[in-house]
Amino acid sequence: MSSSKTAFAGFGGQGVLMMGYVFAVSAMRDGKHVTYLPSYGAEVRGGTANCTVAISDEEIFSPVASSPDYAVIMNKPSLVKYEGMIREKGIMILNSSLIDRDPFRNDINVVRVPANEIAKELGSDRTINMIMLGAFVTATKTTSLDSIMNGLTEILKGKKGGLMDLNRIGLDRGAEYVS
Amino acid sequence: MSSSKTAFAGFGGQGVLMMGYVFAVSAMRDGKHVTYLPSYGAEVRGGTANCTVAISDEEIFSPVASSPDYAVIMNKPSLVKYEGMIREKGIMILNSSLIDRDPFRNDINVVRVPANEIAKELGSDRTINMIMLGAFVTATKTTSLDSIMNGLTEILKGKKGGLMDLNRIGLDRGAEYVS
Amino acid sequence: MTKKRKTGRITIDEELCKGCYLCVSFCPENLIETSDGLNQKGYYPARFIETDKTKEDRKCTGCATCATVCPDIAIEVYRD
Amino acid sequence: MTKKRKTGRITIDEELCKGCYLCVSFCPENLIETSDGLNQKGYYPARFIETDKTKEDRKCTGCATCATVCPDIAIEVYRD
Amino acid sequence: MRGSHVIGEAAVRAGCRFYAGYPITPQNELTEYSAGAMAKLEDGTFIQAESELAAINMVIGASMAGARPMTSSSSPGISLKQEGISYLAAQELPAVIVNTMRGGPGLGNIAPSQSDYFQATRGGGHGDYRTIVLAPASGQELADLTRKAFEYADAYRTPVMILGDGMMGQMMEPVIMPEWIDTGTLPKKNWILDGAKERPSRLIRSLLLDTSVEEDRNWKLERKYREITRKITSAETFMTDDARLVVVAYGTAARIAKGAIKKVRKLGLKVGLVRPITLWPFPNAILSEMSRLITDFFVFEMSTGQMVEDVRLALEGKSNIHFYGRPGGIISTPDEIAKEINTVYHRRDLQED
Amino acid sequence: MRGSHVIGEAAVRAGCRFYAGYPITPQNELTEYSAGAMAKLEDGTFIQAESELAAINMVIGASMAGARPMTSSSSPGISLKQEGISYLAAQELPAVIVNTMRGGPGLGNIAPSQSDYFQATRGGGHGDYRTIVLAPASGQELADLTRKAFEYADAYRTPVMILGDGMMGQMMEPVIMPEWIDTGTLPKKNWILDGAKERPSRLIRSLLLDTSVEEDRNWKLERKYREITRKITSAETFMTDDARLVVVAYGTAARIAKGAIKKVRKLGLKVGLVRPITLWPFPNAILSEMSRLITDFFVFEMSTGQMVEDVRLALEGKSNIHFYGRPGGIISTPDEIAKEINTVYHRRDLQED
Amino acid sequence: MEKKVFQRPRYLKEAVFHYCPGCGHSIIHRLIAEVIEELDIGEKAIGVPPAGCAVLAYNYFDVDMGEAPHGRGAAVATGIKRTLPDRIVFSYQGDGDIAAIGTAETIHAANRGENITSFFVNNGNYGMTGGQMAPTTLIGQNSTTTPGGREILRDGSPLDLSEMLAIARGSAYIERTAVNSPKNIRRTKRSIAKAFKVQMEERGFSLVEILSPCPTNWKMSSVDAAKYIDEVAAKTFPLKVIKDEVGKI
Amino acid sequence: MEKKVFQRPRYLKEAVFHYCPGCGHSIIHRLIAEVIEELDIGEKAIGVPPAGCAVLAYNYFDVDMGEAPHGRGAAVATGIKRTLPDRIVFSYQGDGDIAAIGTAETIHAANRGENITSFFVNNGNYGMTGGQMAPTTLIGQNSTTTPGGREILRDGSPLDLSEMLAIARGSAYIERTAVNSPKNIRRTKRSIAKAFKVQMEERGFSLVEILSPCPTNWKMSSVDAAKYIDEVAAKTFPLKVIKDEVGKI
Numbered sequence A, B: 001m002s003s004s005k006t007a008f009a010g011f012g013g014q015g016v017l018m019m020g021y022v023f024a025v026s027a028m029r030d031g032k033h034v035t036y037l038p039s040y041g042a043e044v045r046g047g048t049a050n051c052t053v054a055i056s057d058e059e060i061f062s063p064v065a066s067s068p069d070y071a072v073i074m075n076k077p078s079l080v081k082y083e084g085m086i087r088e089k090g091i092m093i094l095n096s097s098l099i100d101r102d103p104f105r106n107d108i109n110v111v112r113v114p115a116n117e118i119a120k121e122l123g124s125d126r127t128i129n130m131i132m133l134g135a136f137v138t139a140t141k142t143t144s145l146d147s148i149m150n151g152l153t154e155i156l157k158g159k160k161g162g163l164m165d166l167n168r169i170g171l172d173r174g175a176e177y178v179s
Numbered sequence C, D: 001m002t003k004k005r006k007t008g009r010i011t012i013d014e015e016l017c018k019g020c021y022l023c024v025s026f027c028p029e030n031l032i033e034t035s036d037g038l039n040q041k042g043y044y045p046a047r048f049i050e051t052d053k054t055k056e057d058r059k060c061t062g063c064a065t066c067a068t069v070c071p072d073i074a075i076e077v078y079r080d
Numbered sequence E, F: 001m002r003g004s005h006v007i008g009e010a011a012v013r014a015g016c017r018f019y020a021g022y023p024i025t026p027q028n029e030l031t032e033y034s035a036g037a038m039a040k041l042e043d044g045t046f047i048q049a050e051s052e053l054a055a056i057n058m059v060i061g062a063s064m065a066g067a068r069p070m071t072s073s074s075s076p077g078i079s080l081k082q083e084g085i086s087y088l089a090a091q092e093l094p095a096v097i098v099n100t101m102r103g104g105p106g107l108g109n110i111a112p113s114q115s116d117y118f119q120a121t122r123g124g125g126h127g128d129y130r131t132i133v134l135a136p137a138s139g140q141e142l143a144d145l146t147r148k149a150f151e152y153a154d155a156y157r158t159p160v161m162i163l164g165d166g167m168m169g170q171m172m173e174p175v176i177m178p179e180w181i182d183t184g185t186l187p188k189k190n191w192i193l194d195g196a197k198e199r200p201s202r203l204i205r206s207l208l209l210d211t212s213v214e215e216d217r218n219w220k221l222e223r224k225y226r227e228i229t230r231k232i233t234s235a236e237t238f239m240t241d242d243a244r245l246v247v248v249a250y251g252t253a254a255r256i257a258k259g260a261i262k263k264v265r266k267l268g269l270k271v272g273l274v275r276p277i278t279l280w281p282f283p284n285a286i287l288s289e290m291s292r293l294i295t296d297f298f299v300f301e302m303s304t305g306q307m308v309e310d311v312r313l314a315l316e317g318k319s320n321i322h323f324y325g326r327p328g329g330i331i332s333t334p335d336e337i338a339k340e341i342n343t344v345y346h347r348r349d350l351q352e353d
Numbered sequence G, H: 001m002e003k004k005v006f007q008r009p010r011y012l013k014e015a016v017f018h019y020c021p022g023c024g025h026s027i028i029h030r031l032i033a034e035v036i037e038e039l040d041i042g043e044k045a046i047g048v049p050p051a052g053c054a055v056l057a058y059n060y061f062d063v064d065m066g067e068a069p070h071g072r073g074a075a076v077a078t079g080i081k082r083t084l085p086d087r088i089v090f091s092y093q094g095d096g097d098i099a100a101i102g103t104a105e106t107i108h109a110a111n112r113g114e115n116i117t118s119f120f121v122n123n124g125n126y127g128m129t130g131g132q133m134a135p136t137t138l139i140g141q142n143s144t145t146t147p148g149g150r151e152i153l154r155d156g157s158p159l160d161l162s163e164m165l166a167i168a169r170g171s172a173y174i175e176r177t178a179v180n181s182p183k184n185i186r187r188t189k190r191s192i193a194k195a196f197k198v199q200m201e202e203r204g205f206s207l208v209e210i211l212s213p214c215p216t217n218w219k220m221s222s223v224d225a226a227k228y229i230d231e232v233a234a235k236t237f238p239l240k241v242i243k244d245e246v247g248k249i
């Protein structure tokens, strides 16, 4: 679809803002108009962090999502916050490792990803957000895994390669899991 | 007279502002409305200092004197500045020790006081301004020597008495000289 | 008979714990480990190994080193 | 005959002088005094005592101490 | 007693026991007077701060602790206090700030000026807030408005600025000083920080990360500002009853204008004066009221034109506005202003016909 | 590239080789980008100053020495720069200052806000001066106005402020970057301080003790401000041709308003937008021009109402002004604004009859 | 009989710290609260939190708290203390807050000998704003504003604020400690207690500089961050009593 | 043959000083101008005058001069120097300017090791504004804001800024001298020269603190003021090299 708004939400430490930022940059490189609006709650350490990424083929008037099309939910408090907001027929990607219940909505599609467990297998918590991101783009087709990789490369340029590979693996595992 | 404006002018070091301030406070204690406007040029050390004192029985609208009634002139540059401004029939008190010529105006009254010489006799340059002040009030009857003394006492309260006496003497000698 | 040394025990509040593992690394008796269950914040909290041991066999001295280094005041220490 | 010691002289710009008398107090030979004529600024400027003396009888060494301490650069020093 | 001393004396009589300031001409007399006055009071504190910034922040602390604090400076120093003033407004802390305006911008000079009007009335600091701004024009008013400043500050828990200039500060006029307030009799403040003894601990802050909470705070302040506007707006009118031309001026400029009006009245010109005493809140009502009868207003400021915007906002195009400004520390004479008034008066054919 | 990076990149391309700043959310990305960008240029200087105050004063020095300097901060930090900005204006020094506004007053929060409008346009500093204020509303405009900012600063020897907010700073849109300027080709400045070699020594100062000299300076600046007003005032109009209601909004608010207008247009409401691009000088002409046909204007700001005063000054009571404000960092949705517009539109019976 | 020997101190509210895992702020908060309880000054204490990661300190300390603008803690505390001389007033400040923007206010409060106590949390960076260089950032240490790590010529050297404060004639007690090990944590608690006592006895300005781990911006595990302080940070900022005009109290 | 051995230096304009009789500023101006001439840096020198009695210094120095806001000389000089690294940049500041409002800017410029030179004119008061207390006012010394003279408890003690600057890791050369006697004046000139050379060789921050008589506000004759510096002021502010990382140059 030509235009969508996605909310990414979780704890400060979970790389939520990074997830959204990577997605935004990638969409950007696809030539889309993009707005990336981090919740500044994140400035205060620890608390829940979230960001909204709007992508569109034309100018975006507001970066805020009163009813997002998609939501990537990393923990329970965020579920509580977004389960009511997400639009009908919207897609919600849940980190089932940390969320032991379903959203009350039955008019949305829910994809459960045990990100922490998968990350544990991969031996690095750092990959949790990439696993979720991989699952997200695959489930929503908002962009391609390759665009994401390009976005990542752009963002991480200068950083050591190991990180890159780790992220790649995370993305793939997340993608696999939902496809 | 019920209302007048007087300009006091000279070098920074000559106690010009003090002279005007003492006069202002004294008039104030006579129950007059008074404005005292120091030239801030004085803030920058050394340069010529001057102040304007307006006294009146009613509210004073402007403290500035475009054409003062009286002028107490302590040095040549100030003469040059004020000889043109002072109003017709106005009174100018000159420190003749430092000013070797007369103002070009012949429609004003000029009183010459060799203040530095007198001060030398009194053995203190500090008295120059009081000598001129004594001469000024006596020549213009703008207020009484006693009011001036009261004004001085108020201002110098706390300061050591010797200064007081010295000033008193200065005032008297100035007054004598013109009466 | 008189005790040679004090015995103690600790409790760790799973939900307060943020998994920094300072307690794990500083406990002189190595009595704290990482649990593999996640807490609600998404951390693997620390766990006191001797929880179920009876007083007598405990090596925990109740020295409170763990609690001292715990940033999140997740540990309470008991001693007799 | 060879000179035992340099002789010098100074000039004081009356109008630049502000009468601080630092020169008076620091001249090692006490060759500066206070004049009793006022300058235009109302100061009694300092005066070089030996102005009119001939070179030979001058005690001024041209050491420039006076000029060194003069805040207002009123003093110029000459020496041979 | 010169004007700056009047403010200092009126302050301590109003219960001010904390002054922090930093020297700057033309207001040193106030700082110096406060040093002496506080030294005489055994419960008085005077601090010569290391900067204006430090001074305003000491005032924040003193206000949190329940004092009636004051600081004073002149234009450049007031610019440095803007962050602190924004905090005072946000934390709803009472404080009195005196600005003895001088010529600007930059270092400028130290002559009387009125070019900080925007800064004072629009809030030179960041965020949605207003500062009560009082503009005395006589020795007596210096005393009375200083007293009022402390009362308003406490009543509305907001910073209050006294906006004067070097001429006001040097003016000597017979003044009847307000009585001493017995600080013990001032109403207790139930919000101050004095230690959580037999009560829950208290908090004074301006950080409101939750935007809806911040928005509520902004509207709460806005409501307070509306109340202040209703309650304290004030202006003096002078010879306006039969006036065909009304001069608008404040502080020193208003004094000079009065002199000018007296002169032109002698020539038979029907000219009056509106002198805003509160610059914020600005006396809009009285001006728009007049605009029904008065076709022409003459605004005189010692600046290139700042208050004139408030006059335009008040009149909303209903009358003609003529502006005359002298920035940079120039003090006009009544004659000069009379001349200007005269010109306008005739150019606009306002004379009896 | 996010908005803050766009500014940073456009700055170095515009020949900015000196950046001094101090961290503050939500503009750290700009500071950090500048650190990287200057490090890459062998003639680039980045200084993380010890405070905003130090930063603006370093900018003063760099400008004196001929650089195209920039500093950036957010609301509280900008308050601390007010004295420096007043000096820049007084000493006629070019400089670019970026304010990424956040919720205030006080510490407030770090969400997008527009409550520093007064401070920016009225001069939060002391004295008679103005600052050119540019309000970008898109990624491309961030780039283009940054370039313009440096050009205006040099052309008029005056400080220029870019007024944005966190949303602008985070926005990512396809942007065509302006070309790199070869700093060597920039016109030589004949007033800078670079050592009195084969020329008389130069002086840059703002102290003018002689009031008549200061007054001349004030009027000289005033003339310059008039010229700037004539030459650079700019605004975007959107769907105003057939409009019966015109929305006035800038920056982020204008974007949201555009979305709202598209929505209400679908409902057949004839609504347009005027978006001031220069906040000072304010586009008065275009608004008063419109007031001949438009009976109703709708002002939307992310504040309790500041720009609305400029709209009132421009319209001088000729049309009705409706204000809608959301302070404190609230970001309205186009739907919300559409609803408000709709209400006003019908309350005022603007629909075809 | 078994008894509780360690629990949450009385002057900390129940709120859960928002700080990152392994953050020194949490430990320092606890220590200050413990000392306030032990000296029984909870009803007299007035705290001044900073702008910094600890900006929300008032959510934790159960004493009166008044927020200062960034860097102005010493000035605000001065205003409070001069108004209420018998209260115990402390400022809690980060290294950016106290050693950069707050340099003048801190030095002059110390030099005036204000009877206040400042806690100077040195974590080598601007934590709250995302890890920019602080005056205390070590040479070579990474920050988001020092590409490639801090360089002496480009970015200047670490600032020894505590040593400068020791020169201030009005400062009575200045010590640098750390909260990276049980031993250092206990020592830090002792010096916090001493700093408060110095104020209680009106001996002048007291300050404790505390090297504090910031695992997030140091990009290290909490355990490594703790080690880093001993092995690296303390080499530039030695842990020691820098000034003590008071001696035993 | 007789020749002129002392005359007005080339880099002073003809203007008559506005300073009071016996004012140290006048002497310091002359010394700086002499050194600029002797080091032949007049075409490279850029000076930053303060707000203070020396605010009009640009009327005297015949080199490029750019006025700084009160206290910000070090920051303004930094901006100039970083932009034109091969020029010689100096700030001229009073004790209120540099040691009160300018504390942070000065300390951080020194700590960054900015290659600039600052002249710190210590006359123990705020001369320009009429003799208020400065951070350097001596205990018991009179000022218009310390009724009865400066008191430690009420007004704090004199601030040793130069000693603090010596701790700054980027400062290369700091000396305290005086201009109250021929000997001290010559010594001051030598250290002014050294300070400039330190900058010319890019060794870092250099500063000369100069005890300077203010007969007007000290209410003394110029001669007594000169004595006062030796007998009183120098006891609190000893004349000495406070830091020298450079040695002979």
Ligand SMILES: Cc1ncc(C[n+]2csc(CCOP(=O)(O)OP(=O)(O)O)c2C)c(N)n1
Pocket (backbone or CB within 6 Å): F022, F023, F024, F025, F052, F076, F077, F080, F107, G050, G051, G052, G053, G054, G069, G070, G093, G094, G095, G096, G097, G098, G121, G123, G125, G126, G127, G128, G129, G134
């Ligand atoms: C005047 C002003 N400038 C900048 C900021 C932004 N700011 C908030 S906290 C902070 C620095 C935090 O660093 P530090 O003091 O070391 O505390 P930490 O977070 O590291 O504990 C800054 C620059 C502000 N709030 N106010």
Ligand SMILES: Cc1ncc(C[n+]2csc(CCOP(=O)(O)OP(=O)(O)O)c2C)c(N)n1
Pocket (backbone or CB within 6 Å): E022, E023, E024, E025, E052, E076, E077, E080, E107, H050, H051, H052, H053, H054, H069, H070, H093, H094, H095, H096, H097, H098, H121, H123, H125, H126, H127, H128, H129, H134
């Ligand atoms: C921001 C600001 N605050 C205050 C002033 C007023 N002011 C001018 S000079 C000065 C202090 C002068 O003292 P010092 O620096 O010691 O220089 P001195 O005159 O003694 O040589 C002050 C406070 C100012 N110009 N700007």
Ligand code: SF4
Pocket (backbone or CB within 6 Å): C008, C009, C010, C026, C027, C028, C029, C030, C031, C032, C059, C060, C061, C062, C063, C064, C065, C066, C067, C077
């Ligand atoms: S109390 Fe001591 S022994 Fe027991 S767990 Fe804690 S650290 Fe280990």
Ligand code: SF4
Pocket (backbone or CB within 6 Å): C012, C016, C017, C018, C019, C020, C021, C022, C023, C024, C045, C046, C066, C069, C070, C071, C072, C073, C074, C075
């Ligand atoms: S120290 Fe505390 S927070 Fe860290 S792991 Fe142990 S219990 Fe958890």
Ligand code: SF4
Pocket (backbone or CB within 6 Å): D012, D016, D017, D018, D019, D020, D021, D022, D023, D024, D045, D046, D066, D069, D070, D071, D072, D073, D074, D075
């Ligand atoms: S030192 Fe200079 S100014 Fe002072 S008295 Fe001697 S000549 Fe005159």
Ligand code: SF4
Pocket (backbone or CB within 6 Å): D008, D009, D010, D026, D027, D028, D029, D030, D031, D032, D059, D060, D061, D062, D063, D064, D065, D066, D067, D077
């Ligand atoms: S040059 Fe030396 S000897 Fe001659 S007058 Fe001057 S000080 Fe005295």
Ligand code: SF4
Pocket (backbone or CB within 6 Å): A045, G018, G019, G020, G021, G022, G023, G024, G025, G053, G123, G127, G128, G213, G214, G215, G216, G217
């Ligand atoms: S960023 Fe660093 S200082 Fe801030 S809370 Fe996290 S760990 Fe602590």
Ligand code: SF4
Pocket (backbone or CB within 6 Å): B045, H018, H019, H020, H021, H022, H023, H024, H025, H053, H123, H127, H128, H213, H214, H215, H216, H217
């Ligand atoms: S007041 Fe003091 S410092 Fe200023 S010029 Fe006069 S003597 Fe010199």
Ligand SMILES: [Mg+2]
Pocket (backbone or CB within 6 Å): G094, G095, G096, G121, G122, G123, G124, G125, G126, G127, G134
């Ligand atoms: Mg820090």
Ligand SMILES: [Mg+2]
Pocket (backbone or CB within 6 Å): H094, H095, H096, H121, H122, H123, H124, H125, H126, H127, H134
């Ligand atoms: Mg001084």
